[in-house]
Amino acid sequence: MKRLLDIVASLLALLLLSPVLVLAAGAVALESGFPVLFRQQRVGQGGRLFQMFKFRSMVKDAASIGPYFTSGDDPRITRVGRFLRRSSIDELPQLLNVLRGDMSLVGPRPDVPAQQALYRPEDWAVRCSVRPGITGLAQATLRSQATPEQRLAADLDYARRPGLWRDLRIIAMTFGRLTGKGSN
Numbered sequence: 094m095k096r097l098l099d100i101v102a103s104l105l106a107l108l109l110l111s112p113v114l115v116l117a118a119g120a121v122a123l124e125s126g127f128p129v130l131f132r133q134q135r136v137g138q139g140g141r142l143f144q145m146f147k148f149r150s151m152v153k154d155a156a157s158i159g160p161y162f163t164s165g166d167d168p169r170i171t172r173v174g175r176f177l178r179r180s181s182i183d184e185l186p187q188l189l190n191v192l193r194g195d196m197s198l199v200g201p202r203p204d205v206p207a208q209q210a211l212y213r214p215e216d217w218a219v220r221c222s223v224r225p226g227i228t229g230l231a232q233a234t235l236r237s238q239a240t241p242e243q244r245l246a247a248d249l250d251y252a253r254r255p256g257l258w259r260d261l262r263i264i265a266m267t268f269g270r271l272t273g274k275g276s277n
Contacts, residue, residue: 095255095257099198103189104192110185110188113182120173125153130148133156133205135206135225136209136221137195137225142206143195143196143203145203146187146189148174148177149174150173150175152171155169195224197260198260199229199259201226202231202232202244204220216249220249222252223255228263228267229248233263233264236270
């Protein structure tokens with residue numbers, strides 16, 4: 094049932110949000126050229142590697158001139174990129190990852206392979222037991238204010254107790270945070 098929800102919701106979202114996707118792609122291209130999508134290898138369910146898509150919010154080749162993580166004042170982030178990140182529009186291409194089956198709408202955010210070293214082996218196994226998501230419990234409850242420990246706890250809690258109703262609640266909480274109607 095979860096996979097069916099992922100497919101139907103991502104198709105519907107891509108259709109409804111197509112004007113936003115076109116505008117975002119155009120803004121990235123106008124400001125800093127092509128490519129407009131950023132692709133990065135991430136770890137999926139069962140430890141399987143896949144290419145995750147996002148709108149490019151940083152200068153070209155940003156990964157070669159800095160770390161895999163960013164801070165709010167990272168000079169590699171473009172002006173358009175700041176808006177895309179603040180509004181979470183940069184995440185919308187991940188709907189394609191959902192359609193492909195690499196990701197789900199809800200699950201732990203996918204890590205880059207290097208982040209496996211930050212986990213205990215048993216925590217990594219639990220985290221990789223479910224498909225990664227566009228949003229997750231940590232994003233719905235804490236957004237970017239979460240500490241690494243809080244994010245891990247939320248990811249493990251979700252992976253240990255996934256469920257369709259829980260997913261729907263997390264999606265509603267995420268929309269609340271994005272629209273300013275959720276708690277900060």
